[in-house]
Amino acid sequence: AQSVSQHNHHVILSEAASLELGCNYSYGGTVNLFWYVQYPGQHLQLLLKYFSGDPLVKGIKGFEAEFIKSKFSFNLRKPSVQWSDTAEYFCAVNAGITGGGNKLTFGTGTQLKVEL
Amino acid sequence: KAGVTQTPRYLIKTRGQQVTLSCSPISGHRSVSWYQQTPGQGLQFLFEYFSETQRNKGNFPGRFSGRQFSNSRSEMNVSTLELGDSALYLCASSLDSGGLSYEQYFGPGTRLTVT
Numbered sequence: 001a002q003s004v005s006q007h008n009h010h011v012i013l014s015e016a017a018s019l020e021l022g023c024n025y026s027y028g029g030t031v032n033l034f035w036y037v038q039y040p041g042q043h044l045q046l047l048l049k050y051f052s053g054d055p056l057v058k059g060i061k062g063f064e065a066e067f068i069k070s071k072f073s074f075n076l077r078k079p080s081v082q083w084s085d086t087a088e089y090f091c092a093v094n095a096g097i098t099g100g101g102n103k104l105t106f107g108t109g110t111q112l113k114v115e116l
Numbered sequence: 117k118a119g120v121t122q123t124p125r126y127l128i129k130t131r132g133q134q135v136t137l138s139c140s141p142i143s144g145h146r147s148v149s150w151y152q153q154t155p156g157q158g159l160q161f162l163f164e165y166f167s168e169t170q171r172n173k174g175n176f177p178g179r180f181s182g183r184q185f186s187n188s189r190s191e192m193n194v195s196t197l198e199l200g201d202s203a204l205y206l207c208a209s210s211l212d213s214g215g216l217s218y219e220q221y222f223g224p225g226t227r228l229t230v231t
Binding site: 034036042044045046049090092097100101103105106107108109 | 151158160164212220221
């Protein structure tokens with residue numbers, strides 16, 4: 001069974017600091033990769049996705065992620081965080097499903113707190 | 117376009133009872149998936165329905181079941197509730213057309229508390 005690892009469970013940053021959240025997955029075949037964000041009191045929202053093509057993908061609110069196949073990684077980055085980025089971030093993988101479809105495996109999440 | 121809607125938003129049940137949760141996908145989306153979110157286990161996949169058929173299944177006991185209707189709306193049922201079933205149940209829908217991969221959009225969830 002595939003698994004997803006998020007290395008940082010809690011991250012505290014000051015506004016304007018740069019952010020990088022790690023994500024590694026364990027499946028060796030074709031993967032679809034996602035980062036979702038859950039703001040306080042809100043539902044899960046899609047931040048960005050990778051299906052194929054350019055391994056550097058850009059999402060909403062200035063976030064980007066890089067797919068490195070050789071490292072089985074899909075790290076999330078943002079050059080300068082804002083207080084409003086305080087949220088929980090989830091990495092997810094859709095992979096190896098016979099017959100297609102959706103069966104996301106999520107990481108445990110990273111709680112990001114941005115201080116003023 | 118309206119997002120994924122789930123009803124009810126909150127539910128309190130007693131151990132041993134059963135419960136039915138409902139999900140309406142985004143208009144035009146044909147795939148509906150269900151996930152369970154708990155502080156201890158995180159987000160876990162329950163099952164996915166597409167064209168009224170269960171297409172993928174997670175590792176949950178048979179007490180958890182679901183179905184999808186011809187209008188793509190979906191319900192999930194949990195029978196013989198246990199305290200450990202207390203969780204946020206999330207529904208997600210996906211366009212899923214022509215064999216291409218699409219992202220899933222999540223609803224706000226149903227918070228189930230079992231006492």
